Amino acid sequence: MTDSAVAWPGSHAEPGEGVPAVPMQSLSELARNAFVPGGVLSRAAEAFRPRGGQTEMAIAVARTIEQGGALVVEAGTGVGKTFSYLVPALLSGERVLISTATKTLQDQLFGRDLPRLAEALGLPVRMALLKGRGSYLCLHRMELARQDGSFPDRSALRTLAKVEEWAQATRTGDLAEMTGLDERSPVLPYITSTRDNCLGSDCPKFRQCHVNAARREALAAEVVVINHHLFFADLAVRESGMAELLPTVRVVIFDEAHQLNETGVQFLGRQVGTGQVLDFARDMLGAGLQFARGLVDWQLLAGATERAARDLRLTMGRLPPGSRVRWSDVAPEGVHEETWNDALAQLAAALEQAAEGLGTVSEMAPDFVRLHERALTLHRSLHAFTREPAEGAVRWVDAGNQLRLVESPLDIAQAVQQKLLKQGEDHDAEANRRSWIFTSATLGDDARLSWFTEPCGLEEAEVLRVASPFDYPSQASLYVPRRFPRPNEAGHSGAVAALAERAAQRLGGRTMVLTTTLRALRAIGEQLQERFAGSLELEILVQGQWPKRRLIERFREGASDGRPGCVLVASASFWEGVDVPGEALEMVIIDKLPFPPPGDPLVEARSQRLEAQGRSSFNDYSIPEAAVALKQGAGRLIRRETDRGLLVVCDTRLVSMGYGRRLLGALPPMRRLNDEAEFEQALEELAARPQ
Template identity: 65%
Template structure:
């Protein structure tokens, strides 16, 4: 063992520092094995890809060697909520337990920090009818007087979806940099200075890849000084990365530019140009582009293999995108004549040029090796992205030298990274085929704690009545358990259909409360679900969610006793990015279904199933309402990806399992809040 491995082993020992100082710590063989593997990677450098199943305790497993190494460490997580948890709870707790003096910093993207300069003229950009935004803006202004960090996540009562946030935050496009009159008091710059002075910096994947794309977030200075980089929840890296490593143009960006153009023009150069007309032309052109894409009842992706997206009128699209280019050119020309008047106007001129270049790019044929599509919703997003991040990781990360810090250590950890021994679902798209791979199973006793039920009398997923059947079964289970049921859907259409049936069933009589994704922020829905499980009346909740609810949901104890999955989570076949990836595999002579669709479904299924058992005392039922799991050849591969739990034979076994869960709940103390 190296000296770091010895220190890590001592920390995880039954009489070690963690057992003495960390509340509830218990030695786990898998956790120690993971920590030692990470310690070796830190000492030697190189790449380690580690899949550690739910319950292993991967957070402590990577934090302990990181802290004990004495190296400069960068920790990247999937979400800002996980960042906050690491920075505010896990890191301070472990540093104290290990007796390691360490300077820590939290670094988020621009959209998380109050911009004092933007706030100063935000009110001028509002229309007379936007009273609600003016009230919200006043609350932000009062909070701004007291905040030290400017992190909007710390502001009480501010919804993360609030429309006031874009008004009081900066973007790369509108930031004035050193020309800003508030530069010395800038919260973004203060966060970056704190990061440069820290031993451990906590960021998120979006920030990391945004910097890879534009070298703007401050990471360009930070990364070369770091020797250890840890990506937690690494399964999200590829999909996060492709968002930033391509090109995009959104009508929201254009409308923001038009609003800023009008406000800054009237403030700094009134009378020197007709700012109202110029801003109105850009706004009108953006809306014309949206109209040219046609109606959309919900968000949809349109293929884009020609000069115009599939299904869009060629002449209308060409006219709209040309009109946008002209409006931006006129705005840029007017701004060029007054740019020296104020930094705001100079930056607006640059933005007009950048938006014009993107418009011209999307007026031309797509780039080789990229896939292009159109996101159509209330707004419009034009996107051109690589199929994966492999080339970027190989050329921009792994080969990047570390300045005088030796060979860099890269650690990638997650509970779900693949369905084979080499974790190729993750390592291939991320360019990590040569990395060391480690898989550690869960310490939970799934044979005792859980069961799997696949109803054989349910409609096939392609049948119109499938969602109704899922809702009825989920309702029966939730009614028997007093709520405590999470329904995970693979589409928003199924989410709405199942939610409607459950709401009709329980809306007018006593029974579980139905919570539906999208009606409230995710955090609020989860808090209400947990609280209802501890309600003395025992009504409980059934929560129906899609997309983000397949992961990041942690409800241990009796709060959650059943997870219902509506159907096998195969990648959507009509998605242009999925189609392009499948086509690439077919061109290589491989089966896209076997090499891409089945492994992707296996990983998603593992993610969903992982919501059920969160600690050694939990018990629960996993219901997968898709008979293909039993009847199709690929079903064996998907079953093998699930935790090793016994399968119920039919309705009689299901009833017995529900009785067991009810009995356990009635004999257990109230759920933790």
């Protein structure tokens, strides 16, 4: 297919003089032709090879764009789903919105995949990248940071100086472009804005604002790349930006769609936290001392607000980070009702006093107007938690260093049906024409992908499952050790660490250990680090010791430049979205079957709802959750056609319990190793592979 012989839907180009008009092809035909040998994709990617599943998905996406409606596609690892949706989207000539779960994929799409495809297709497409406020430098807050007395330390001041130097050269203000800036840097809250503290059009730096510049580019672009957090945050508050953009877009694509439900419920309920209050108190003190010193006792107001926030946190006592505490009564579980109410009342009173003080100086600087609004908003949000929760919502408290009061819907089904699909609104003809594409490598373990479609309100969507092109029986093996402690026994984590130690030594590292709990993460990580301390045999990397990006980079390097091979022990976010192709990763060890935590308030509420409907919460919720998570973890192992590897699941329930067959069925069809001898043989074969 050549550029001169293509006419695509949405194209407004007229045939040149003397050139016969090319009959209009359907978008499905154009998409099919793009994937043939020698087609445009051969020019876009050197390693491109036609795959039936990739073409099948592209045709389904093209058909949905032509007809409107919703399409859900589970595309196994290696299918090439990114090109499958980008090619028909670009050829359609429609305005397209692409949402991803991670900033990493956002940057890859915008910086690599989209420009490469647009060039290969010969399409002059205007593209834009739009992230949340926290991803961009705020020029106004950067200036204020210099005068902020609460700035962390000298190291932070040196980082601020580097940011100020970088600010002179950046065009976009996207902090991801700044090398050497740690994603966990304490400087970030001082140089970025939030919905709470942004001054909007009253900001003295409004004309130079990077966030507004990114939004303007998005409104003028034909393809816009965003992320799920930004999509739902905007959907929840209907602020400018996405709220303006969405009505003008006819094609919306959600990649990494398996995270949609959990991301959406974060934004579609209500929440308020002591961290927000402390940020407010810090900003109030900084602005007060800079713009209205002596007019109000800012130290007194800020101090009272901070103490009240910390006192509320103290009502919960000592809890490990990430704890979720049930809140089904007046006070959270384990907290005396009177103590809780008194702490809430003290914080509300402190916010009222802060609002009064800010109101007296509101004309002196726009910062005070916004701070006054923040005080009132925090007060209203706090008061909302003294009332009964909304029908069908669950309430809990997130407790760590800070406290977060959360009220959340159980899923996003109603929001998707009412706000996106506009079901029941016949007058919205444009909504009926809009196309919604949802895709991921893992969306469920049944034919209808119910794990994804039910909570997302997409039961009526077209569903397509495209299998991975990888030859799993020859590329990978699965081993479940039969003589192993039960998952709830004290010696389980120690046994996992011992297995990882022996196997990783044979492989020279190249091993990732995925845990289901932070407790297991610490136990396994500490045992392995103690075993190899001071040794040059293996380097043990444990989640939390470095930023995630740095851990993955070191793990990918493996044994190189005189350094030892690596074992990475990780949990949570490392189960998905981690791509380590080639010999750097040849064994994945999973400590336990990843069932949802039974004590989690959201898990409990979802289970209770199913039981009230006469369904089995274990069969209809716990098993599908475990199946999807297990599949995601296993998906770290084989990333390319040339990869080889071993998956070890240290949980005998996978082969001893009846539900194990369903979980095994969710995994790729790897070769099964039946005993320790076969496992040792598979290890030997991997270790003998040339590196």
